[in-house]
Amino acid sequence: GENVEQHPSTLSVQEGDSAVIKCTYSDSASNYFPWYKQELGKGPQLIIDIRSNVGEKKDQRIAVTLNKTAKHFSLHITETQPEDSAVYFCAASKRGFKTIFGAGTRLFVKA
């Protein structure tokens, strides 16, 4: 089955700096890669996603890249703000079915 590795487990940045979170997946048949943000005591919420026919996607300060050959994908947050502080999860699935998550990255943005 699918296995998703996520790094780093904790990331601390200064407000205004960029943050990068990296993930790898094992199942070459996976074709949908969402990123979720989880705030304390709440369920995860989708922030951006990318499909296997796309190499990069951007939404304001957030961007994702996908390297299908290497089975790597990354989340890039630019101009970080304190409200970006949360736990971020990468995930992989085949068309959204049985989403498998990485272990999460706790992001701290220091004001």
Add this chain to the structure above:
Amino acid sequence: SQTIHQWPATLVQPVGSPLSLECTVEGTSNPNLYWYRQAAGRGLQLLFYSVGIGQISSEVPQNLSASRPQDRQFILSSKKLLLSDSGFYLCAWSAGSFSTEAFFGQGTRLTVV
């Protein structure tokens, strides 16, 4: 619009007691339903998924079971809780064919004492 309800929000149960967590989805039909567990400071582990009424697949051997008595209802149960069952339980749904995003409930924080 679709919504997902999960309850209770918090639960404290003694070791050996039974468990029943309920999840319902509104505004969609024939969803794929999932139960995840999140241990403290860790990722989301898929426990069960269901593609239809009465169809349950288990991802990991454990002390828990799941049932889907109705199309939009998913129940997580245990006959006798263990200390190791403590965690944050999340119900989620995704659309059927050609689905993409999984939508999560607000979660249940279970503490077994």
